[in-house]
Amino acid sequence: MTTVKVGNFGEELACAYLKKLGWKIIARNYRIRGGEIDIIAQDKNQLVFVEVKFRTTHRFGLPIESITAQKINTLTKTIQFYLAEKNQQHVEYRLDCVSIDLTDKIKPEIELIKNILN
Secondary structure (H helix, E strand, O other): OOHHHHHHHHHHHHHHHHHHOOOEEEEEEEEEOOEEEEEEEEEOOEEEEEEEEEEOOOOOOOHHHHOOHHHHHHHHHHHHHHHHHOOOOOOOEEEEEEEEEOOOOOOOEEEEEOOOOO
16 A cells, blocks of 8 residues: 555544544645645634644654654644634634554554643
8 A cells, every 4th residue: 555545544543533533624734835634624613724644664763752843833834824724714723633543453543632832
């Protein structure tokens, strides 16, 4: 499976998980030059930007461990661009991570980590 297919599979699992929580998916794979937001969703009255991290092995660590300070910086810039583009600079939002661990191969372990900026 290519990395694109693995990424899409992980995002599909994440979207299904978030929908089960009652979230509304607004957009997927929002891209600008130099950045991408995997999922943009609505959780009650709050706009949520979601980074999906998917692992089939722990060879390179746990999924959440791959979110570096540089990645947070890139995500923050992309979020600001999205908010400006949609004229929503004053909207309350947060950045979450959906961590998907498929090392078990039978049942993925999915975890929502809220507000990874703080």
